[in-house]
Amino acid sequence: MAVWIQAQQLQGDALHQMQSLYGQHFPIEVRHYLAQWIEGQLWDSVELENPQDELKAKRLLDSLVQELQRKAEHQVGEDGFLLKIKLGHYASQLKSTYDRCPLELVRCIKHILHSEQRLVQEANNAVGSGGGGGTMDSLSQRHQQINQTFEELRVSTQETENELRKLQHNQEYFIIQYQENLRIQAQLSSLSAVPAEERTQRETSLQAKRATVEAWLTREANTLQKYRLDLAEKHQKTLGQLRKQQTLILDEELIQWKRRQQLAGNGGPTEGGLDVLQSWCEKLADLIWQNRQQIRRAEHLTQQLPLPGPMEELLTKLNSDITDIISALVTSTFIIEKQPPQVLKTQTKFAATVRLLVGGKLNVHMNPPQVKAVIVSEQQAKALLKNESTRNDSSGEILNNNCVMEYHRTTGTLSAHFRNMSLKRIKRSDRRGAESVTEEKFTVMFESQFSVGGNELVFHVKTLSLPVVVIVHGSQDNNATATVLWDNAFAEPGRVPFVVPDKVLWPQLCEALDMKYKAEMHSARGLCDDNLVFLAQKAFSSASINPEDYRSMTMSWAQFNRESLPGRNFTFWQWFDGVMELMKKHLKPHWNDGAILGFVNKQQAQDMLMSKPNGTFLLRFSDSEIGGITIAWVAENPNKRLVWNLMPYTTKDFSIRSLADRISDLNHLMFLYPDRPKDEVFSKYYTPPLSKAVDGYVKPQIKQVVPEFTTPNPEPSSGNPTYMDQAPSPSVAHPINFAIFPPIDPMMDADGEFDLEDTMDVARHVEELLRRPMKTSNGFGPIGLYFFVNSQR
Structure with missing residues (x-):
């Protein structure tokens, strides 16, 4: 109810906007008397495009009707009697209106609530800024300027309407007097x-009377001509204001919305404000259409009574100008509300939504237009924007690519929802140099034809989606995502499709990586300065550069995702994307808890741990393996203290046993760096103990051990767990090697980490482990997963 209380305090244009949300489709009285109930329902839990949620919507409709009926029954007294009848009528009306389409009721109420919240927020921002004595923020100032200009345009349009009526009245009287003069001349002739x-x-x-009338006609003809010229001048001024306002809305506000939509593809804030843009565009359309009709009427008056002067040419020019303005408005407001996926896999269903922001105001929905989607190449997109393409060739075949636009009366939106499109095939162009298929960009073009004013004006409109990269296999997703991220981050407004800079400043790339990382983690905890320094050292393959120097360094696309890192078979982006994939699937809670340092190299880990007590450990991302994370810990060696590193875990390992459970298994790990007891950090993620035996069977449990750090097994006794004395089962065991720092095992890579092939079978790992001695000559040993059983029967 808090929103409704604040909404009732709105003033001026905001109050008018709020009142315009209501009508026969949803009476304002229902909002008032059921305010608390309405704001307490989970309207956003209903997905409007999901037919399966229609049952939820039906329950909400029934509950709303019941609440209205209950409210009506409690009304008493004379005034209560009238209200009782009115609320009962509204209950029946809503039931009959939405019973067959309950999702439309949810759409209506969601639109109302979101609009009220926006209006209240804007009003609070304005009051807060003004009351504090400071200047309004730029957003509020710009919105206030736009609304103020609309008020000025409304006033000037009303003034020209009054002037036109006055001109029409004077001209009609002039014609009457002209006819009177003709009658006098006829009388003189007779x-x-x-x-x-x-x-x-x-x-x-009669001659005296004719002289008087002719003198009046001469004088009045000059007056009419002056009225016409003054009216044309006012229209010219209004058109200048309309053009300026339209430029501000379409070339700034709408372009900024599209930019936010593009950054949302990299994980930026979800674009909002489309309803505000639509309200502005509808006001523009209304004012432009009113002025156009006035100009047309002025032309008609001129044709009725031709007078010497430039009026006819002026009106022709005004008509041409205002038609250009409305044409630009219609073609620019045909937008993609929901973009198709930017990494588009063939033979896979995808969706998109297009919307005409002025469709309801110009009554385009009276003859619902059809929208067609086709996929075109980068070269075809360039030709389209230059109006060079006369053929309708596409670069592929999209199934279910036709859709009729639907008008939603409750929200006033005209849109087409493509729900089941699928790219059947794609035709690729010849690639240049080192460019791969995952660097080739396409776009989905939506086109339609609208008629306005009873086919008076017909517009053929097209709009292009954000660039898409077409893949045929999931293994291409990583590189395709890199192309999309680079394009979304560094594309400039108004560019030639789909030109992006080949080099960017490192801080710009950091901003894009941080945005993507936070989006994947669904967390405000992104990449800190130390993380970014680590990434810079990896990207530029140098740890000797001063961190401040990275700010002025540039990184090319080739360095980002075309050339492999020195000594590796993967690129910088492939490594970074592997980290995000691992974190997103298995380790997101631990990152958000601050338990994973991650972006730390082996030397840094040693320096950090050597000053800490034995058993202190940290988690860092593997340098040598994509999507790997390792545990580094400090422990006592017979001769000296060393920092040990486990072979990296990957997503396959965590699908068998979670990170928290693995850390719980390893008793020699005691403190998470710098000094947090591990149970304090990870215990809430431990898997609960197994239940007791059922029907005489004991359930096995996988347990990880590092043999060199495992205390001798206790003697089997009732109630105590024991390790099986046989080898771990190949189906559940995954022996993992570990390394100590600083010696390097000859079987390890330069970082001291094993580089096992992804396709190596787990069973073969176990067989190798069983053939190895538990203590090797260089002091390294295996780590394994063992069955852990409860001896209770």
């Missing part, structure tokens, strides 16, 4: 048949 004495007297009278 005097020849009248006797001379009487003719002279009547002729003198």
